[in-house]
Structure formats: structure tokens, C-alpha cells
Amino acid sequence: MAQTETTLTTKKKSSLSEKTKEAISAYIYISPFFILFGIFGLFPILFSFYLGFQKWNGLGEMEYVGLQNFEWILTDQIFWTSLSNTLIMWVLGTIPQLIIGIILAYALNSALIKMKSLFRVAIFMPYVTSTVAVAIVFGIMFNNQDFGLFNVILGWLGFDPVSWGTSWWGVKIAISTMVFWRWVGYNTIIYLAGLQAIPNELYEAAQIDGATIRQKIQYITIPMLRPIIILTVFTSTIGALQLFTEPLIYIGRSFREEGITVVLYLYREAFTNLSFGPASAAAIILFIIIIIISSINVFIANRIGR
Amino acid sequence: MKKWLMTILLSLVVFSLAACSDDSDSTSGDSGEEDSTSENSGNEEETSSDSGETVALDFWIFGSTGYQELVDEYMEENPNVEITINEGEMNDMHNNLFTSISAGSGAPDIAQIEISQVEKFLEASDQFYNLNDYGANDVSGNFLDWKWAQAQNVDGSFQIGLPTDIGPTTMFYRTDVMEEAGLPTDREELAAEIDTWDAYYEAAKTVKAETGKFIADTPKLVFNALRDQQEQQYFNKDNELIIEETVKEAYDYTTKMIQEGLVGQNELWTPEWGTAMAEGTYATLPGAPGWMVANVKGNAPDASGLWDIASIPEGAGNWGGSFLTIPAESEYPQEAFDFISWLTAPEQQLRSFEIAGLFPSTPDVYENEEFLATTDEYFSGAPTAQIFAEAAQAVETVHMGVNYAVVDTELSTALTNVAVDGADPQDEWDAAVERINSQLERQ
Numbered sequence: 001m002a003q004t005e006t007t008l009t010t011k012k013k014s015s016l017s018e019k020t021k022e023a024i025s026a027y028i029y030i031s032p033f034f035i036l037f038g039i040f041g042l043f044p045i046l047f048s049f050y051l052g053f054q055k056w057n058g059l060g061e062m063e064y065v066g067l068q069n070f071e072w073i074l075t076d077q078i079f080w081t082s083l084s085n086t087l088i089m090w091v092l093g094t095i096p097q098l099i100i101g102i103i104l105a106y107a108l109n110s111a112l113i114k115m116k117s118l119f120r121v122a123i124f125m126p127y128v129t130s131t132v133a134v135a136i137v138f139g140i141m142f143n144n145q146d147f148g149l150f151n152v153i154l155g156w157l158g159f160d161p162v163s164w165g166t167s168w169w170g171v172k173i174a175i176s177t178m179v180f181w182r183w184v185g186y187n188t189i190i191y192l193a194g195l196q197a198i199p200n201e202l203y204e205a206a207q208i209d210g211a212t213i214r215q216k217i218q219y220i221t222i223p224m225l226r227p228i229i230i231l232t233v234f235t236s237t238i239g240a241l242q243l244f245t246e247p248l249i250y251i252g253r254s255f256r257e258e259g260i261t262v263v264l265y266l267y268r269e270a271f272t273n274l275s276f277g278p279a280s281a282a283a284i285i286l287f288i289i290i291i292i293i294s295s296i297n298v299f300i301a302n303r304i305g306r
Numbered sequence: 307m308k309k310w311l312m313t314i315l316l317s318l319v320v321f322s323l324a325a326c327s328d329d330s331d332s333t334s335g336d337s338g339e340e341d342s343t344s345e346n347s348g349n350e351e352e353t354s355s356d357s358g359e360t361v362a363l364d365f366w367i368f369g370s371t372g373y374q375e376l377v378d379e380y381m382e383e384n385p386n387v388e389i390t391i392n393e394g395e396m397n398d399m400h401n402n403l404f405t406s407i408s409a410g411s412g413a414p415d416i417a418q419i420e421i422s423q424v425e426k427f428l429e430a431s432d433q434f435y436n437l438n439d440y441g442a443n444d445v446s447g448n449f450l451d452w453k454w455a456q457a458q459n460v461d462g463s464f465q466i467g468l469p470t471d472i473g474p475t476t477m478f479y480r481t482d483v484m485e486e487a488g489l490p491t492d493r494e495e496l497a498a499e500i501d502t503w504d505a506y507y508e509a510a511k512t513v514k515a516e517t518g519k520f521i522a523d524t525p526k527l528v529f530n531a532l533r534d535q536q537e538q539q540y541f542n543k544d545n546e547l548i549i550e551e552t553v554k555e556a557y558d559y560t561t562k563m564i565q566e567g568l569v570g571q572n573e574l575w576t577p578e579w580g581t582a583m584a585e586g587t588y589a590t591l592p593g594a595p596g597w598m599v600a601n602v603k604g605n606a607p608d609a610s611g612l613w614d615i616a617s618i619p620e621g622a623g624n625w626g627g628s629f630l631t632i633p634a635e636s637e638y639p640q641e642a643f644d645f646i647s648w649l650t651a652p653e654q655q656l657r658s659f660e661i662a663g664l665f666p667s668t669p670d671v672y673e674n675e676e677f678l679a680t681t682d683e684y685f686s687g688a689p690t691a692q693i694f695a696e697a698a699q700a701v702e703t704v705h706m707g708v709n710y711a712v713v714d715t716e717l718s719t720a721l722t723n724v725a726v727d728g729a730d731p732q733d734e735w736d737a738a739v740e741r742i743n744s745q746l747e748r749q
Contacts, residue, residue: 057749058408059430072748078741140577144726166726252573253397254719271401273712274426275748 051280058274069281079282081257082265083289085172089261090240092176097184098232104184105191106221120192123185134182135249142174142250171251171259178246183239187232194228195221230301237297241290262286361641362388364414366403368396369628370600371418371470372662376654380645387641396420403633407433413633415642419467421627422710424457428466429708435632437465440643448652452703453667457629467629468650471664473595474697475534475625477618478602481611481686483589487516493616493688503532503559506592506619510568513589523570523588524579525560525721531593532556534623534704540714541707547746549713554735557717561724561731571725573718580605592618595625596665596694603684614686615693622697624704627667665694672698709746716741 052069054062073079108119126134141149142164151161164170202220211219222229244263251259255268262282270279367373377389392414394402400423406412407430419427427434442465446454449469457467477500481491489509490496500509510521522528533539533553542548563569570588572579582588584606591598594615602613630646632639648654655666656677671677672695680691707713719741720734 057429058404059433069748076744078744136577143578144571145578163726166722252576254573254715254722256719256722269748271404272715273709273745273748275745278748 048280048283051276052284054277054280056276058270058276065277069277070285072278073281073285078257078260079262079265079285082260082262085259086241086243086261089172089176089179089243090237092172093179093183093243094233094236094240097180097187097236098229101184101187101191101232102225102229104188105195106217108188108192109195120189123188125185126182127186129182131182131245132249134178135246138174138178138181138246139250142170142177165251166256166258168258171247171256175243175246175250175259178250179240179243183236187236190232191225191228194225198224230297233301234294234297237293238290241286241293262289360386360388361638362390363416363636363638363642363645364392365389365416366392366394366399366414367418368394368399368420369597370604370662371664372600372658373649375661376649376657380648384645387645389645403427407633407635411635413635415632415636415638416646417631417633418470418628419631421456421624421629422706422714424466424629425706425708425710427631428457428459428464431459431464431466433634434466435634435636435639435643436463437468437632437643438463440640441647442468442643445647445651448650448668448670450667450669450698450701452701453627455703456706457631467631468646469667470628470630470650471597471626471655471658472667472698472701473597473624473626474665474694474701475531475593475595475618475623476693476697477531477616478591478594478598478613478685479616480586480589480609481614483513483517483519483586487513487519487589489513489589491614493614493693497616500616500619502619507559507563507568509589510563511566514568517589520570520588521563521568522590522592523572523582524574525564525569525571525725526574526718527594528563528569528592529553529556529560529717529721530625531618531623532559534593534625535618535621536623537702537704539704539706540710541705543705545707545709547713547742549717549739549742553717557721557735558731560721564721564725565728565731569725571722573722584609586612593623593625595627596659596663596690597626599663599682599685599690610684611686613684615688615690617693617697622700624701627665659691663690665698669698709749712745713742716745 051062053064053066055065055068056062104123107113108116108123113119143149143151144163144165145151146155146161148161148164150164154161162170164174198221202224203216206216206220242263243261244267247259247261247264248267253272255264255272260268263286266279266282266286269275269282365373365377371393374391377391381387381389399418400420403413403417403419404426407427413433445468446465450472453469453472455462457469458465477497479496484491484496487509489512490499500506506521513519513521533556536552536556538548538552540547540549540553560569564571570582572582583591583602586609591602594602602609606613630650632642632646636642650667652666652668652671655664655668656671656674658664659666659677660680666672666677678689678692678695680689681687682690716738720731720738723729723734724731
């Protein structure tokens, strides 16, 4: 009796220390992310919240200015322009991208297409391409002048050339096209994975019931893809609100009103004008906007499910 | 089993952190001239100088300087100094320098700073070594007074950098286009023909009528050429915005040319701008300084003999040029100073003129017979040194102001709107002034 008790306690002891050991190693396993996130994520986030209430040129002394920075940003016409630009480019870039992504994924998943892996790789290639390279090449194609590729094509179709780089819609269409081209493949591949996860039995059952292709898509594919669609809408929304590289390369350091996005606006405030306070205030406002839009997203997505 | 796993994991963590901090050390990813061997050379470094140990210096530059050749030469003569050049795009390099100085780590031992940015960094003079402490006063006589003064604080006690090149402005032109337009192709005759901006305007009309080509393809270049001739440009000494009195005239002149279809609509540094240079779709490059030589040759390698250089109407200005500074983080200020004073000495400035067309800021050189005899076959055998030297003598000190870039960007946007969209010049000017003011308010 006594013997069994001792074995039990020793067992208990060793299992406890084993647990702690495991816990420690688990923490070490996940530590790289948290250390890096702390340095490159958390600290800058907290620091910009602090900076939002200061006046600072990056080198000199900081000076507390209260809500002055927020007042400047919220009364700045260009900030609101940048916000509406971002939202317009979000709609122009994201919606066609998701719709065409689903169609392409459906096509790639169908039995009719030969050389599937080749097409899959081909459609994914733009995602691997450097954003800067994409923006430069598209920038040349969307040249303002008559000899730019898209203007030549418009000429063949009998339209007048468009000054892509300076007109209100031209800039947005050009930048949205870059975003579309780069991300459509990524979303296609995600949809493709989603499509392949749908059990074939459902389609077979529908086949037996005499469903048409349209009905199959409407009643099987789309509902089954719902979680995937929500994921892609989420990621592309957040990505679109942070649109930066394409407009920076395309409109350059002129930061033209037609193409300035919120992130580009705060970049200009911080690194060209050295007004780090207003730039951080703009970042905080963008943060709040992203929270609001994400909440709306969650709300709508949940309602669709019911 | 677990021990070695932990060791690996921990070393991975340390490695990834080290890799990240290492990243911030380089200006841009594309510097092909980075010397990997110098990474290790600093291992046994000592803070004291003259110890015979290897001294590793990081040197950040931008643009087409051609400094690599001179650096190699210096390292051969001074085997204990190892200099690593890191070359980046101008704005990126200055941004990186600014960020690393602000963060207090990652700045190089030597940084090239462009003239329009130098005042911004002068405001943070505690982040740089005062070169006067290392004997900059002794070499000040080598340089042009106005250039020297631009890297100084108000009372002259603090010297942030040693001058490299200057950008006295001239006018590059295409001989083939001039010939087609029936204008003189000889540089002396052309300069006599186009000796005022009114004459330039008349010539523009001739070029347009005879060849259908533009006199210049970039509105900003015409504007810059006129702007750089002003003694005061965007700000006065008290940092008040004075564009209404100083450069409005230049703006009006440029927009008049645009509206009459005499100037094209390319923007500076774009691929189209480079292509137009090679194809000769315009007649002149007004306000082009010495460093533009390398740009033209790079963009239009096959146009040798089709370009020539004449003096600019109504006197030269200055566009660009740089300084070499030593950020306070450097552990070897003395060695760094020895190197930059060597690199900016008249002989080496002469060399970088030969290599990359950087025009010397050391007036002694301007009387050097050999220098003055320099001709450039690419520019139809023009005596480039002599033309730039004459221009350099005419340049005066200009107070640029910390917010020069803000104003320049917005005026550039206004010009583009007029050129590309046919917007009303006065409306665009007013809008630009409004944008400038709202940004200046936050400084």
C-alpha cells in the first residue's frame, strides 16, 4: 500500500517537471514570432499612438500638442480625398478580382481543361513578381501619351487617348489594374483549394436530381465556398486599405491628389514633410477605419450564414 | 535530444534578430558593388586610430558618382582602410540616412547629402561630427565660398560636410534638331542667337514650325532653369515662403510655352523621359548641370556626336551637387575625415569629373590648363570643362530652406496639370500655393 503511494508521488513529480519542460520548449518554439512582433510590430504601434499627440520632426525634441494633429488631419481636404481614393480603388481592384477568381478557379477545377498544373502555375506567377517591377511595367503601359500601350489599344477601338497618370479615373483604373493583375492568381488558388474540398457526392446527387450547371454553382459551390469567400474578402479588404507600393511607384513622389492613398498620405507627411505627429495621427485614424470596416465585414458575413 | 533542439532554436532566434538588424545597415538591396569581405574585416577593430588595424568604413552614395574607382585607389594606398560603397536611389538614400539617424543606429561612417537636403540634416547637427574639429577649416580655401557656406550653420562654427561636386547650369542641345530647324549648330553661334529667354521662346517657335518638335520635353526643366538663376528661390533667410515674388515669373513663362505647344509633357526621370533623350524628339535640355552628362550618356548611348553644350540664356545657376558628411555614430571620424578630404581634394575632384562628369567645387582646378582642355566627343567635342567652369563663376549662394522639397513637389504637380490636362495656369498656381501652405503649417 505504502509502496504504491510513493510510486504515485514520484510519478506525479516527474510528470509535473516534464510538463514544465514541455511548456518551456513550447514557449521557445513560438518565441521567434513574439520577439520579432514585439520589436517590429508592437513597439511601432504603441510608439505611433504616442507620436500622434506630439509634434516631432524626427530628429529634434518632441512637443506635446494634444489633439492638434488630429484636427489638422480631419480638416485636411487631401486626407479625405486619399480616403475616398482608397475606397474607390478597393472596390475597383477587389470586386472584379474576387469574381474573376471564382470563375477561373471553377474553370481550372473542371475536367475539361488539359495541362492543369501549367495553368495553375501560370495564374499564380504574378503574385510572385515584385510589386515594384509590376508597377514600373504597368506604369509604362499606362503612359499618358498617345504612344502608351493602352492608349494605342484605345486608339484602335476608336477612342481618344486618356492621360492615365493625371486624370481622376485614369490613375485609379491604372492602379486597380495592377492590384487586380497581381492578386487575382492568389485568390484563384485559394478558391481552387476550396473547390477541391467540396465532396463530389453533392454534385453527383444534384446530377441525379437533374440540376443544371447554374443550379449546381448556385446551390452547392457558392454556399460550400462561403468560408473561403469570407477569408478572401477579409484579406483583400485589409490589403486594399493599406495600398501603398503601386501608387508610390506609379504616381511617384508627386503624391498627386488623384492617386494618393491613405498610407501614401501618411508616408508623405512623415518622410517628405517630416511631420511625424500628423502622420501618426493619420495612421491612428486609418487603424480605426480598418476596425470599423472589418466589423462591418464580420457582421455581414455572419448574417449571410444564417 | 531536447538540449540540442533548444540550442538550435535559440541560435535561430538570435540569428533572425541579427539578420534583421543587419538589413537596416544597407541603403538599398540592389547595390552591386557591395564588398562582402569587408564584413569580417571589422572583427578585430580597435577604437584607437593608427594602430595598424583594419578600419572599416561604410560609405553611402547616390546617383552616378563613379566613386568606386577612386575608393579602390584609396584603399590601395591605405591598406588599413577598408571602404564599402553602398549605392542607392537619391531619395531612398536620404530617407534611410534620416531614419537611421533618428533611430540612433545603422548610420554609415560617411554619407553623401544632396544640396537640397543638407539644411534638413544641419538642423540635427548633434548627429554629425563637426568637421571643423578635424581640420576642415584648413581645407576650406580649396572650395567655392558659396558652396562651402551651404554646409555650415549660421555663425560658421559647425561644418557638416565637405563639398563634392556642383551643378552649374548650361544648355545641352541636339545638333541634328537645330540643323533641321535652320538654327545655328555651332555652340558659340547658338549661344549668341539664344541669349535671352525671349530669344529662347522665339527659337522654340522656329523649332516647332520647321520640325514639329519641342524645344524642350519637360516643363519642369524649363522652370528649373529659370528658377536656378534666381538669387532667392522658394524661401528667404527667415524661411518665409516667397515664391510669389521669385519664381512666379518662371512659372508663367513655362506655362506660356506649354500652352503654345512649344514644350512637351514628359516628367523628369521617367522611362519616357529617357527614351526621348535617345530619340531626339526635342531640341534642348535647358538648365542641365555637369552631372547630367552621365544621365544623357546612359539614356542615349547611341546618340554620340548628336549632342552639344552651349551656355544658358541670361546666366548660369546651380542645380544639385552634394556634400560628404560623417554621422556621429561613426567610430572612426578621423579616418573618415582623412578619406573625404582626400576624395574632395582638387586632384580627386578632377578625376571624378573625368569619370562621371561631376563638376569640381574647387576653383583652383578651373585654371588648370589640362582641365580646361577637356573635350567630350559625345558632345560633339565640346570643351565641357571650360563651359561649366564659366558657368560656375556666375553662381551665387542660394538659401534653399528646409522645406524646399515640399514646394518643389507641388509646383511640379501644377506644371504637370497644365501640361497634361490643359488646366488653367493661375488656378493651378493658387491650388499649389494652398497645398504648400497647409503642409508648411504642420512643420
